[in-house]
Each structure stands twice: as structure tokens, then as C-alpha cells.
Amino acid sequence: MNNSVDYRPEPNQAYAVVFGSVMVLGLPLNAVSLWILLRRHSLKSPNAIFMVNLAISDLLLVISLPMRVYLYATGTWPLSSKACTCITMLFRNNIRSSSIFITLISVDRLLAVVYPLRSRHLRTASNTWKSVALVWLFVLMVNIPEGLAYARKLNNSSESTCFEFRRQQQWPRYFQLVLVVTLLTVNLVSTALVSCSLQRHLNDSAKVNNKVNVMLIFAMNLVMFTICFLPVSVGVLTIKRHEITPLVCLASVNCCLDPLLYYFSLDAFWKKKEDVDLAREQ
Template identity: 75%
Template sequence: MVDMVNMPYALVFGSVTVLGLPLNAVSLWILLRRHSLKSPSAVFMVNLAISDLLLVISLPMRVYFYATGTWPLSATACVWIMILFHNNIRSSSIFITTICVDRLLAVVYPLRSRHLRTSSNASKAAALVWLLVVVVSIPESVDLTRFLRGNNESTCFEFNRPQRSGMAYFQPVLVFTMLVVNIVCTALVSWTLRTHLSDSARVSNKVNVMLIFVMNLVMFTVFFFPVSLVVLFDSWRPASTPLICLASVNCCLDPLLYYFSLDGFWARKEDVDTTLARVRVSDNNRWGQ
């Protein structure tokens, strides 16, 4: 039976699935095929694309639930689909912030940060992010399962927990912290591009650089932060489903971040490597190294 009340939610999640799956799959293919994992930005973007794909593959069951008003799977399946959504917000906020910090170092401290901005360090950081996400998921999944137990499974995605656990505050604090870091990075890069500090990198397209930081701030203020605050304010709970719908749209916009962040996103990996090599030679000649 079609649930007309919740049909708009089903349409939003369905649209995100239809757009997000091919966009992120193609982006991941391009990142791996043409950029490999030779730069820290590429490493973080690959992990961001994986995070978005994990979210997208969980959305069809949300479409079914909101279209029919019934939940055909177990309570455990419901919990893990909710966990995938929460983990996307957490991992995406961290990976977007690491991309932001990487761009900051590349623009403001291009020479002094070379030993830090390596694909090896980026891979280690990405592994730590996923480890953090998994560790946080364990007590959260236990908490969600405890409150779902004894309830009708058709209440999946719509139940209200009678009390907040300590884990409820982790996501808002994390997202707020990442937002502050993004604001600071945006301010520093904007100031550097305006004042042309002698130690800063020569940036050929300042509009693209600033667009990356603006997109990051939009991601946080529109998609990540509002939905993270729902658990803290009881008056916001009626708006939780619309905010979740809104937050899921972030996975459709991340491919734009890849396009503007990586020079020659569509170029072959060999061409990108040649360009980077020329830039390094130019910088070395410029700074006498």
C-alpha cells in the first residue's frame, strides 16, 4: 500500500539514489584510473567517494519504507542502514576537512608542507578516520538495537529514543569542530590570496581555489550541521526526516568538489603526473632548491 504522506521523502531518497550512484561510481573510477593514489587530495577524495557510495546503497530501503510505510527486514538491518547514514555524515565531514587542510597547506605553505603532504600520510590518516567511524558505530548500534527491541519493526527510521546516550553528542561536537577548522582554513587561504605572501604558492585560478572552500562551508552549514543537532533539541525532532533527506543530497554534490579540487580531473594520469613534475621543477628553480 502506498503511503502518500511520506511519498515526498521516498521521491527525494529515490532521486538521490538515481543521481548519486552513477556520479560517485564514475568519480571513483576516474580518481583511481586517472589520478591513482599519488597525491593526498586524491587519497581523501577516493575515501570520500567510498563513503558516499556506502550511503547511496542504503537509500533504496529508505525509499521502500517511506513509499509503503512498512519495513520488510529485521531490526538489525534497520540499525545498520541508520548507522551507514550517520557514518557518512561523520566520515564525509572529516574527509572534506582534510581536503580543506591539504589545500590550505598547498596554497599557504607549499614548500614547508611537502614532507607532510604525501600519499602515505594521507592513507594513514584515512585509515584512522575509518577506524574512528567503526569504533563509534559499535556502541551506537548497540544503543539503537536496545531501543528498537520490543518495538514493531515498521517503526524503522521513525522511532524516538526516550533518552540520550553519551554517543548522541559525539556527532554534533565532531561536525562543529570540523566546521570551525573549515572556517579558519577558508579565512587563511582568502587572506593569503589577497596579500600574496612570499612563501605562498602561485595560484593560477584563485576563483576555483576559493570555490572549493565555499563549497565545503555550504556542505557543513546546509547538509551536516542541522541534521546533527536534531538529537540535541526535542523541538527539532519533527523535522528530523526532512533534514535527513536534505543531508543525503550531499553525496550528489561531492563530485563537484573533485572536479574543482584536482587539476585536469578528466585528464589522463600520465598527463597529470607530467604537469605536476613541471610544477615541482619550476618551484625548485624559483626557490633555489
């Protein structure tokens, strides 16, 4: 059987421009953010550890975009069906891993603001790294069977559809939506609890150094869920596969928005590691 994907859509310059713009912005933003996080922030802070893994997730998405740009610019696919499967799974990996890491950042901020003393034994570097390992293991366990099923459909179909969301078994389609809605609910609850706590301590400047930045974290998280993750998760169930590409473009924009979280989430983002360590527990 021929392993190449004979994918010949009409070239769509608009999609090529969108994915190209995301790639041009997302690569330097996330690469520089990752460098700053590793060089200037101690990886003993739960927030910094989650940020590093979020940046890695976004960089994995960015490296898959050049072939999307080529496909939509030329209407041809020069690589094998295996390459198509791997690149498609990198995109789906990003939606899942990014949404989970963003939610963990929200929960960490919730514990730090609302339960600072009671959560101290939970918010340790050891527990954070265990959580990160479980996230990547979970994403891998979900994507392996999904990727194998996607590859079989590419090889067995007379109509090759690289990068498009083909009709698949019900559980992966509903699983994606259930996961995103569940995580969005966690973010909504966390936002409400933190907002109430900040209102009660409105005049207690020692409680939270920068209340505006804290709420901006949660606002950015909700924006990314409602604009980037939720539409494409719903669209997989309700929209024809040839019409879902605009939502895929929208979902890819999250890798350009995530660096804003690093700025708002980490006090003194540009300061040296020694200075940050002094205020790490805030």
C-alpha cells in the same frame, strides 16, 4: 523475540521522491567519479586519496537509500531489525566520514597554498593513507556501540522506529554536534587563511594556477557543512524525532554535491594520470 520491525508510518511520497532522487543522482555521479579518480589520477596525491575515500563514503550512503524509498513509499518494513540498524548506521557513517574527509581536503589545500614548501614532508601518500585508516577506524569505533544501543532499543520498544532518530544517551547526541561544529570551525579558519594568502599573492599566477577553483573548494565545503551536516546535528537535540526526517533528507543531498569537489579540487580532472602527475604538487 521477533526480529522484524513492525514499522507502519503513514506513507510519505515526498520523502520517497527525495531519497529516490538522491539515489538516482548520487549513484552514477559517485561511481563515475570513483572510476575517474582510480583510472586517471595517481593515488600519490593527498587530495586524490581523500577524494576516493569520500566517494566510497557517499556510495555506502547511496546503497542504503533503496530501503528508505520503499519504507516511505509503502509504509512497511519487510526486513529484520538488524537490517534496519545496519542501514541506519550507514547513513550516520556518511555524515561523520564525509565531514572528516571534506575537512581533510580543506586542510590539504591550506597546506598546499599557504605553506607549500614547509608542508611538503607532511603531504605524502604514506601520511595520507595513515590518516584515512585512522578516520575509518574512528568512525567504526563510534558506530559499533551506537549501533548496538540502537538495535537494543528497536528490539525492546513496542513502537518500532526504523530510520528515525530515537532519544538516546546524551553522549552520542552531543558528540555528533560537537564533531560537526569542530570540523566546521576548522573549515572556516582554513578558508580565511587561504583567502588572505591569495589576496597577498593576487598577481602571482605561479603561486596558484586557478585561484577561483581554490576558493570554490572552500565555498563548497562550507555549503555542505551549513546545509547538510549542521542542521541535522542540531535537530537531533532540538526537534521531535517524527519531525526530523526533512533534515535527514537534506543531509543525504551531500552525496550529490561531493562530486563537484572532485571537479574543483583536482586540476585537469578528466586528463590522463601521466599528465596529472606532472602537476601533482600544486
